[in-house]
Amino acid sequence: MEFRGLFGGGLKMMRTIEILLVIIIITAAFIISSFFAVLPIPRRVSPLNLRRIALTTLQMLDVDHDLSETVFKPEDDPAWGELQIALSASLPPNIVYNLTVYEVQSGSSAQLYRFIKSISNAESLGIGSDAGSYLVASSNVTFNVIPEKIGESGVGGTLYILNCSDARGWWITGYTAQSLAQDLYNLLSPYFKTTIMVNNTDQFARILRGEALSNETVQNAVIINTFGEAVPIPSEYCKSPYWDNNYARYCHFLGNMTRLYNWTWASIVGYPFYYVSNTVSLKDDQNGWGIWGMNQTAQRGMYAFLQGLTNRDYTTPDTSDIYKDVGVVTLSSQVLESCNYYGIYPSPYQTSTRAIQKSKLNTYTNLTVGLLIFNEKSECYPGALYNHRNGTKIEGSLLALGLTRTPDVRLTAIGLLSYYKPRLYRSEYTASNATRLVVLQLGQVGGV
Amino acid sequence: MAGSTIDHLVSVTVFLGAMLLFISLFNQTLQTAILYQRHRYLATKCSDILDNMLLNPGIPEDWGKSNCTPYGFGLQDPEFTQYRLSPFSLMRLMSVAGEPVYYSKTGQYYSNVTVGFGNFLLVPFTEAINYSLATRLLGINGTYGFRLTVTPIVTVSISKLQSNPLTLSVNVKGAGFPLSNAIVSYCFINVEPTGGEKNYPAFTTNYGNATTNAEGSVILSFPDVDETKESYVLIAYAHHSGLIGTGYYEHILNKENYVVPFISNFGNESGEVLLAHSWDVHGGDNPAEITYNATFVLLTEDFTLREMPLGAGKVGSLNYGQDPQHAYEKITIPTYNPGILVVTYRKSANPQDSGVVLMPWGLSSMAFPIVFGDDPSGKEWVATDIRQVIVNNVAYQAILALWSLEGYSVVG
Numbered sequence: 057m058e059f060r061g062l063f064g065g066g067l068k069m070m071r072t073i074e075i076l077l078v079i080i081i082i083t084a085a086f087i088i089s090s091f092f093a094v095l096p097i098p099r100r101v102s103p104l105n106l107r108r109i110a111l112t113t114l115q116m117l118d119v120d121h122d123l124s125e126t127v128f129k130p131e132d133d134p135a136w137g138e139l140q141i142a143l144s145a146s147l148p149p150n151i152v153y154n155l156t157v158y159e160v161q162s163g164s165s166a167q168l169y170r171f172i173k174s175i176s177n178a179e180s181l182g183i184g185s186d187a188g189s190y191l192v193a194s195s196n197v198t199f200n201v202i203p204e205k206i207g208e209s210g211v212g213g214t215l216y217i218l219n220c221s222d223a224r225g226w227w228i229t230g231y232t233a234q235s236l237a238q239d240l241y242n243l244l245s246p247y248f249k250t251t252i253m254v255n256n257t258d259q260f261a262r263i264l265r266g267e268a269l270s271n272e273t274v275q276n277a278v279i280i281n282t283f284g285e286a287v288p289i290p291s292e293y294c295k296s297p298y299w300d301n302n303y304a305r306y307c308h309f310l311g312n313m314t315r316l317y318n319w320t321w322a323s324i325v326g327y328p329f330y331y332v333s334n335t336v337s338l339k340d341d342q343n344g345w346g347i348w349g350m351n352q353t354a355q356r357g358m359y360a361f362l363q364g365l366t367n368r369d370y371t372t373p374d375t376s377d378i379y380k381d382v383g384v385v386t387l388s389s390q391v392l393e394s395c396n397y398y399g400i401y402p403s404p405y406q407t408s409t410r411a412i413q414k415s416k417l418n419t420y421t422n423l424t425v426g427l428l429i430f431n432e433k434s435e436c437y438p439g440a441l442y443n444h445r446n447g448t449k450i451e452g453s454l455l456a457l458g459l460t461r462t463p464d465v466r467l468t469a470i471g472l473l474s475y476y477k478p479r480l481y482r483s484e485y486t487a488s489n490a491t492r493l494v495v496l497q498l499g500q501v502g503g504v
Numbered sequence: 505m506a507g508s509t510i511d512h513l514v515s516v517t518v519f520l521g522a523m524l525l526f527i528s529l530f531n532q533t534l535q536t537a538i539l540y541q542r543h544r545y546l547a548t549k550c551s552d553i554l555d556n557m558l559l560n561p562g563i564p565e566d567w568g569k570s571n572c573t574p575y576g577f578g579l580q581d582p583e584f585t586q587y588r589l590s591p592f593s594l595m596r597l598m599s600v601a602g603e604p605v606y607y608s609k610t611g612q613y614y615s616n617v618t619v620g621f622g623n624f625l626l627v628p629f630t631e632a633i634n635y636s637l638a639t640r641l642l643g644i645n646g647t648y649g650f651r652l653t654v655t656p657i658v659t660v661s662i663s664k665l666q667s668n669p670l671t672l673s674v675n676v677k678g679a680g681f682p683l684s685n686a687i688v689s690y691c692f693i694n695v696e697p698t699g700g701e702k703n704y705p706a707f708t709t710n711y712g713n714a715t716t717n718a719e720g721s722v723i724l725s726f727p728d729v730d731e732t733k734e735s736y737v738l739i740a741y742a743h744h745s746g747l748i749g750t751g752y753y754e755h756i757l758n759k760e761n762y763v764v765p766f767i768s769n770f771g772n773e774s775g776e777v778l779l780a781h782s783w784d785v786h787g788g789d790n791p792a793e794i795t796y797n798a799t800f801v802l803l804t805e806d807f808t809l810r811e812m813p814l815g816a817g818k819v820g821s822l823n824y825g826q827d828p829q830h831a832y833e834k835i836t837i838p839t840y841n842p843g844i845l846v847v848t849y850r851k852s853a854n855p856q857d858s859g860v861v862l863m864p865w866g867l868s869s870m871a872f873p874i875v876f877g878d879d880p881s882g883k884e885w886v887a888t889d890i891r892q893v894i895v896n897n898v899a900y901q902a903i904l905a906l907w908s909l910e911g912y913s914v915v916g
Contacts, residue, residue, distance in 0.1 A: 069507075071515035079522045086529055093533060101540050102547040102887045108555070112587050112892040116657075119894050122746040135745075138685060142745035145678020146657050146892060146899065 103184075106151075110188030110496040113146055124192040127157045127492050131173050140175045143496075150502045152178035160191070160491040169493060181499030190494045197490040204479040205249045212276025212318075213249030217241055220257050223288035223333040224349050227326040227461040236282040236324070236465050243400070243469040247478045248278070257334055261290035264313050278472060279314075280322040284463060286331040286343075286350055287357075294337035303332040304356035304373050311364020315444055315452035321361075322455040322472065325463035326410050327379060329357030365444050365452050366420045378416045379458055381409040385430045385438040394474040402466040406430070408438035410458030422446065426453060429471045439467070441475050542908075543885055550887040550906035553642060557652065558587050558891055558902060562641075568593030569840045571631055571770045577641035587893040589902075591842050591866030594654060594874050594895065595625070596770065598632040601875040607766060607785055609831040610778070614766055617872050622737075622754045622861045625872055626766045635877050650906045651877035657892070657899040658683065658749025660742050660871070669727035672753060675720060676742040679901075682720025686744035689713050691809050692726060695735040697850040697858040704797045704819040705848040705858060711808055716742070731755060735858045739809075739844070739870075747899045750871035756859035761794050763822065763847045765863040768834065775865065777845060779817070780832040783824035791824040796849040798835050803843060803869060812839065821852060842866025842896045868895040883907040 117123040117139070126135040143153055154176040158169035207213015219237035228236060237253060245251035250272040254260050259269055266274050281287055289298075289306055298306040307329040314321050323329075332338070335349035343350035353360075359373035387395070387404040395401050414435050417423055422445050429439035439457040443450045455471055457463075556578070562568075563576030568590045581590040595617075602616030605626055614626040639645040658678055665671040674690070676683040692710040700706035714722040729736060738753045756762070762782045769776040779798065783791040798818045801809040817835040837845065843865045851857035864870040880886045886907045893902050 069511050069514075071511045072518065075515040075519045075522070078519070082522065082526050086526060090533065093537070095536055095540055101543045102885070105551040105889050108551065109890055109892065115586055116892040116894055116899050117746040119746045119748075119897060119899075120743075126745070138745050141681070141684060142678075142747050145681040145683050145744075146747060148679055148890065148901075149681075 104151075104500065106186035106498040106500070107188050109147070109151070110153075110186065110498050111190065112188075113143070114188060114190040114494060114496055116146065117142055118190070118192065121195075123190075123494065124195070127172070127192055127494055128194050136173065136175065140177070143175070144177055147498070150500055152176075152181055152499050152501050154178075154181060154497045156495045156497070158493040158495070160493055172492065178499070178501070181497060182501055185497050185499035187495050187497040190496070192492055192494060194490040194492075200483050202481045202483065203246050204481065206247055206278075206476045206478050207249045207273070207276065210276075212273055214272040214274065214277040215244055215248040215251040216254050216263060216277055216279045217251065218260065218279065218281050218283060218288055219253040219255050220260060220283075220288040222256050222335045223283055224286060224335060224347055225283040225333075226286040226331050226343065226345075226347065226350065227284040228282070228324075228463055230462045233282040233284075236463065237280075239465050240280055240282065240469065243466065244472065247473060247476070257288050257290040260288055261292055264290070264310075266317065274317055276318050278320045278322065280324065280468060281328075282324060282465075283333060284324065284461070285326040285328070286333040287329055289332040289334045289338070291334060291337040294334060300370075301356050301360070301372055302353045303351055304353050304360040305370055306332060307353060307357040308360040308364040308370045311361040311366075311452070313364075314361075314454070315365050315367055318451055318453075320441070320453040320455060320472070320475075322468055323457065324465060324468045325457055325459055325461055327355070327358065327458075328454070328456050329353060329361050330355075332357075361454070362417075362420055362423065365454060366423055367444070367446075367451075376416075378412055379410040380413050380434065380436050382411045382433045382436050382438055383407060385411070385433050388428045388431050390427070391429050391470055391474045394470055394477075397480065398470065398473050400466050400470045400473070402464050402470060406438075406464075406467070407460045408433070408436075408458050409460040411436035411438040412440070412456060412458055417442075426450075427471065427475045429455075429457065429467070429474070439471065441471060543887070546885065546906060546908055547887040547889070549648065550889045550904055553644065553648070553650065553906060554889050554891060554902065554904040556642065557904070558589065558893060561590065562593065568596055569770065570772050573637070574633065574641065577633075577638050581896075587891055587902075589654070589893050589895045589900070591868040591896045592770075592840060594867040595627065595767075595864075596631060596633050597638075597652075597874055597876040598627075598629065598634045599874055599876065600635075600651075600879070601873070604629070605785060607780060609780065609784055609826075609828045610766070610768070617867075617874060619870070619872055620754075621759065622756055622762070622859070623752065623870060623872075624765055624861060624863050625867075626764070628766070628768065631767065631770055638876070647909055648906055649878045649880070649883070649909050650904055651875065651880050653873070653875050653903045653905075654867075654893070654895070654900050655873040655903075656749055656871040657901050658742055658744075658747050658871075660688075660740050660749045660751025662738055662740060662751050662753035664753070664755075665723065667731045669725055670729040670731060671723060671725045672738055674714070674716070674722050674724060674740050674742075674751065676716050676722075676744070676749065676751075677720050678747065682716075682718075683742065683744045683747070684716055684718045684720050686716045686720065686742045686747075687713060688716060688722055688740050688742050689806075689808075690724065690738060690740040693737040693739070693846060693860065694729065695848045695850075695858045695860050697848075697855040700797050700819065702819075703855070704795055705850050706797055707799070707846065707848050707860065709809065733757075733856060735848075735860050737846075737860050737862065739862075741803075748897055750869070750898060752862065752870060754860065754862075758794075758849070758851055758857040758859040760788055760790050761792050761824075761849075761851055761857075762859050763794065763796050763849045763861050765845060765847060765861065766832075767863075771836075774839065775837045777835050777837060777863070778832045779820075779822060779835065779847065781822040781824045781826075784826075784831055793821055793823045793852040794849045795819075795821045795852045796833075796847055798845060798847045800837055800839075800865065801844050801846055802839075802841055809844070812843065814838070837865055840866075842869045844869050866896060868898040868900070871898055877905075880905045880907060
């Protein structure tokens with residue numbers, strides 16, 4: 057009767073039955089979903105970054121290359137025990153570890169990593185662990201760097217270093233032009249196709265005539281004047297009209313040649329072209345400070361050079377000061393980056409007493425700054441490489457470092473490298489079995 | 505008809521009741537999952553912010569070596585990569601571990617990282633980077649709170665075993681584990697109360713090396729030292745498989761009147777330190793004039809100390825209760841190489857009443873810890889992360905505690 061009352065007697069309680077069925081279904085759904093929706097244990101909710109801890113621990117243990125030395129020692133060496141003590145001491149007490157060292161094999165071996173040794177302070181690292189790895193090289197490995205040669209893929213690639221024995225330098229106090237030339241040769245010759253020491257003013261004259269000294273390319277060359285504020289003058293130019301305005305005309309001629317051959321002329325310190333020097337032809341001249349074999353062109357030299365560089369006819373140059381004393385200056389970010397790349401580290405702070413005023417360059421509208429070696433200061437360029445542009449084409453450049461004496465030739469070198477950007481191809485001499493991989497796997501114990 | 509109506513009423517009531525129950529149950533499951541996600545996100549954020557602090561030097565990158573206010577926060581040593589921190593950037597953080605010190609003669613409060621008597625590091629609030637600025641620079645102002653703790657991994661504790669002959673025990677341990685076979689390089693500084701020029705105090709140094717035993721300790725003996733007449737300091741550097749730690753022990757005869765060094769300025773090339781009379785800072789009994797001699801020593805790679813000459817103010821006298829113009833002396837530390845300022849002093853009227861105080865120049869020179877940021881206690885959910893870092897070759901552990909300030913309940 058009850059059954060009929062429920063299902064047969066007009067199905068009076070059918071909706072209630074249906075609801076009960078729905079409740080059963082939803083309950084089942086909830087139970088099933090709860091069964092699958094297993095939330096992680098609290099440690100996984102807010103985990104320590106074990107991978108980072110492992111990496112930083114390995115880096116810390118290798119701060120004085122102790123780790124690098126230990127992993128290459130024999131397996132029974134006491135250093136392994138000390139490494140284990142250091143590991144235990146440096147990690148928090150609730151962290152267990154397993155440090156495994158593999159040898160990285162090279163050549164045709166099918167197995168890339170060969171197990172060497174493992175040290176651990178626990179049988180198991182628990183349910184969750186993470187690892188950091190660190191590659192160390194043996195001290196037997198030597199690395200080789202092959203620089204790209206400037207001019208390798210085009211014209212140019214010649215470096216001339218003025219090393220004239222018949223000229224004198226100024227503001228290179230403490231050095232001789234010859235010692236600076238040798239330092240520059242050591243620094244820069246790997247980066248150029250050909251490096252030539254210009255040993256006297258006669259050789260310099262040949263270059264000015266466009267003649268090669270030993271089959272090198274004169275066009276697009278770099279010329280470094282190691283004589284500081286003085287510039288060597290060949291005897292054949294110690295005459296009219298080059299001696300106009302205390303040889304300012306000669307400086308104009310140098311600017312002209314720089315443009316004509318698309319040279320980069322580098323002045324390492326102080327006022328460029330402030331004096332001209334030839335110990336034979338100018339033996340009866342002195343520079344005003346008692347140095348014989350030298351003539352003071354003064355400020356006119358730089359103006360005249362810029363006239364020549366920017367393809368202007370020679371006019372009697374200005375005698376006003378193109379430079380300013382701006383005090384302490386800093387290397388530009390581009391050059392700082394190059395310091396790291398090329399591994400040349402002059403002090404990033406230098407004193408500039410001969411910074412070129414920007415306002416004085418306004419008249420040379422086709423002269424642009426190709427590279428800031430030092431950051432601008434007080435509307436001046438303490439050190440920069442200037443390009444003369446003919447449309448989009450560069451025709452001649454001047455690198456001028458308006459620093460106080462004594463010169464640091466590394467600044468000239470890093471300035472040129474920052475501008476030409478030769479690449480470095482690094483390669484490792486693969487002394488066999490010289491690299492080992494250290495894997496530190498960490499796990500947490502205690503708690504949940 | 506009535507049966508059908510009852511059926512409707514019962515079914516609807518049961519249905520609604522059941523739905524409310526299930527919505528509540530599902531909601532609880534979802535809420536737990538959402539909380540899980542938020543906690544997980546907080547942990548990830550903690551790791552990111554810690555790396556952000558430790559892997560960039562800030563802007564400008566040498567802000568630790570000047571008095572400028574940075575506009576980018578970072579603690580990495582700009583001369584290195586990876587997890588190497590600048591000892592000077594750390595020194596400019598406003599410590600929350602010690603009570604700030606007020607010095608009435610300058611009218612300033614100083615962040616206090618002092619570790620025991622005689623080992624001072626007091627940085628003026630005006631030069632220190634406070635928590636509020638750091639959160640703004642990190643872009644988490646109002647969204648997250650944090651506390652950064654940078655502590656040395658290797659603890660070098662020194663205790664006295666006996667006075668005659670003077671015997672000291674040096675104990676070296678890591679995070680709960682003794683460092684056996686560690687090399688201990690030590691420098692024993694003995695104060696000579698009138699040993700300097702014009703009877704100013706001076707000191708002599710005695711260097712040595714020793715190795716710890718299986719318990720991580722080593723006994724050092726100094727038989728020539730008479731504790732009743734001499735003040736001294738032992739600075740010990742322990743190194744073991746790349747881990748380096750520092751400890752110090754002082755014996756001071758005159759603790760009533762001493763020199764308190766305050767950092768007053770971080771210049772571009774040098775730092776300036778004020779030397780004040782302790783009575784003007786902490787008060788006390790029996791105040792008296794003191795005579796001092798300040799020396800700056802650099803730690804070399806072989807763990808010996810190399811003296812670096814100081815300029816004006818390196819010797820002088822300090823009297824208590826003076827007007828501000830005459831209350832303290834200024835000295836300039838002419839370098840940003842980490843080292844220790846050693847100030848020997850004596851009572852002017854009684855030369856035997858001597859002492860010595862130390863101040864690290866660069867946090868790591870004396871392995872000082874730093875605690876920076878807000879207090880995490882009472883916060884609902886705090887995520888932490890750890891990195892092992894190097895501060896001028898000394899091994900430290902950086903721990904960041906991070907919590908959310910966004911207001912939602914983070915405990916399920």
